[in-house]
Amino acid sequence: MEYMENDISRELIVRAGQGDMKAFEDIYRLTSGFVYNVALRIARRHAEAEDITQEVFIKMHAALPQFGFRSSCKTWLYRITANTAISRCRKFSRESDLAAKYRDHLEVEAQETPAAADENEKMVGDMLAKLDDDQRTCVVLRDMEGLSYDEIAEILKIPLNTVRSRLHRARETLLEFARKEKTL
């Protein structure tokens, strides 16, 4: 994906694929932030986000020697992360107190005042818990990661109109949630 910014250099990927641990660590430092955040927002629990991050980078390390540069490294990582997170969500499907668990485990790195950050995190947790796995993944990639429709379609390997309809349905769900809660 040509338009994915700040991608990992080809040289770093090749070195990591040849077993250079320092190169692999550099890739981890550059990408673990978005991998962890996507995992956290989709899976909604820190413990699972940590496991997903670990699984993603172990899968990545095993596949690096065969990386064909047909898509960008970031696209590839987003894809592994989203698929791993969705797969775990479906495996460990939990119906009830998701939002509460999510809030309990969040450790916000305060960029605002702690109270405001907590309030925002509570809202984010409540909203994401209202969406199904597919809608939530699209919302996380679009609203939280800032990716375009084209990028989301390529990452999830779904048609552009499917991205559009999932986001549309997600926003309708969120509007309805906000109307009932009267919080927004």
Added chain:
Amino acid sequence: MNNKMDCKQILQMLAGDYLDNELDPATRGHVDRHLVQCSACRQVSERLLSITRPLRQAPKINPPPEVWSRIRTEVSRFQGHHAGHKKTGSNNILEIFLMRPVFAAAAAAAILVIVSVAFFMNTAQKPGTMAGTVNGASAAVELNALTGNIEIRNQHAGFGSCLEQLLV
């Protein structure tokens, strides 16, 4: 395009392409002009912005340091295992036997069973040769059982007497 129809189309775009800046400039301009005139659609647009704002402003959270430690340990273990498989065959087999005595014992037992069966079949086919073979300085066993091509020879003196004891 009447105003009612226009609102329906506008609302469709508000929750998706408009909110996500995916509209071409001309269409976006059309929606913007509609929003200035239509308070109902403007209200929906404001509510949509308010539900996406917390998501877009959510802080980025870094994984705890122990995640990298766990990954590094797993990857190092994988690399060590992979490197082990690249060693020469003879060294690798020797290493397996040295590191895992159970394998060595199992292999020895398997060889003994094969040789015993072969020896027994050979003797059964040639009655009267058992004593000579067993008591000889060398034991030669030819097995033409399943494949017809397996040949086992043992030059160890005294091997026959061990077999004899086992077969009795």
